[in-house]
Amino acid sequence: FLDKAAVVKAGTEVSDHSTRNPWRLCTVTQVEEVKCILRLLPIWLCTIIYSVVFTQMASLFVVQGAAMKTTVFAFHIxxxxxxxxxxLSVAFFIFLYRRLIFPCYLRVRGKSMTQLQRMGAGLVIGxxxxxxxxxxxxxxxxxxxxGSDEPSSLSILWxxxxxxxxxxxxxxxxVGQLEFFNGQAPDGLKSFGSALCMTSISFGNYFSTIIVNIVMQFTTTNNSPGWIPGNLNEGHLDRxxxxxxxLAVTDLLVYVGCAMWYKGISLEERGCAAQAEEGIQCV
Incomplete structure (x- = not known):
């Protein structure tokens, strides 16, 4: 369907000295770039739920920690x-991945782990x-x-x-997401790949707020304090x-389907599109 945008029709012929109307006729490269972006969107949508999980570290993890024992050997944490x-975990696992996981995977499978596989592993760990x-x-x-608002006797180190x-x-x-979007984004829209990563994090924060509001709306009925009240001792943050x-597991199942369906664009395909635009036959 999108290929029709690059088909020269009656009334859209362009001579050597005339200006092409971009709203009437597109180049083959522009059509291929749009296809690349559309193919990326399902994968991008699946990364938003992970960002919802990630954002809990800066919000509910801190609230949970404040309701625990924050003194260790007379030191306040x-x-x-x-x-x-x-x-520290990021630094450790980067080292572990480069020195242990990557070589072992390469030795067993005979090939390196793809960006999509690494993103799937991130969802599982999340x-x-x-x-x-x-x-x-x-x-x-x-x-x-x-009924008490006193912190739990369980240490925050847990x-x-x-x-x-x-x-x-x-x-x-x-890391896999950044490499994937930058690698699969069209050559003329490389910054769009990085933008997809940032918007995934942004939408994750917004969706986290929406999910919290929905949960509180449904769990505060019949004078119940809800799952995430001001006093966590009266709530059920665990739920x-x-x-x-x-949600992350459900998202993982959808992601696996999208990853299996996704067909990445190779450098050869990009070269063919560029040659076709110049009128050169790709062999």
Whole structure:
């Protein structure tokens, strides 16, 4: 269907000295660029749910940490400072991927892991992080006096695994995502690939807010405080984490289907499109 935009019709012939109307006739390269962008959109949509998972690190993880025991050996640990374990995890897993995971995968499979496979691994680890966070919240509630707003006796250090898993998922998802979009974006729209990564994170923040509002709307009926009240001791933040894990798993299934359907564009195809525009037959 899109190829019709590059077909010369009656009344759209362009002579050597006339100016082509871009709204009436497009070049083959422009048509191929639009096809590239449209093929990327399903993959891009599947990355938004991961960004919803990722944004919990800067929001509900901190709120959860504030409701836990923040003193370790007489030292006070600010809940927001726990994100340093995410940074350490990113550095560690980048090293681990380059030195161990990549060589082992190459030795076993005979080829390197594709960007789409790395993004899928990031989704799996992200869902695991939500399960881990929900499990920590279950035990936090067990070590809390119901009806009290006092912090739980469970140490904030129990949050380290969920931060570490988020960091590990970043290495696979965001690095693979950036390489994938930049590699598959048309040559004339390379900045569009980076923009897709940033908009995925932005939409993830917006969707996180929407999901929280919807959850609170449905869980605050009959005078119930809801899953995420001001006093977490009266809520069920664990259920919210498990809900996000379920959404991530569902998103993963959709993503696998989109990744199997996706047909990447090669450098040869780009060269053929450019030659066709110049009237040269591609062999």
């Amino acid at each position: 600010p809940p927001a400072s726990m994100s340093s374990f995410d940074i 869902a695991t992080a939500m399960v881990c966070a929900g499990t920590v919240e279950v035990y936090r509630l067990k070590h809390t006096n119901k 949050q380290i695994p969920q931060y570490a898993l988020i960091g590990a998922s970043e290495v696979f998802m965001y 919210f984490y498990f809900l996000l894990a379920l």
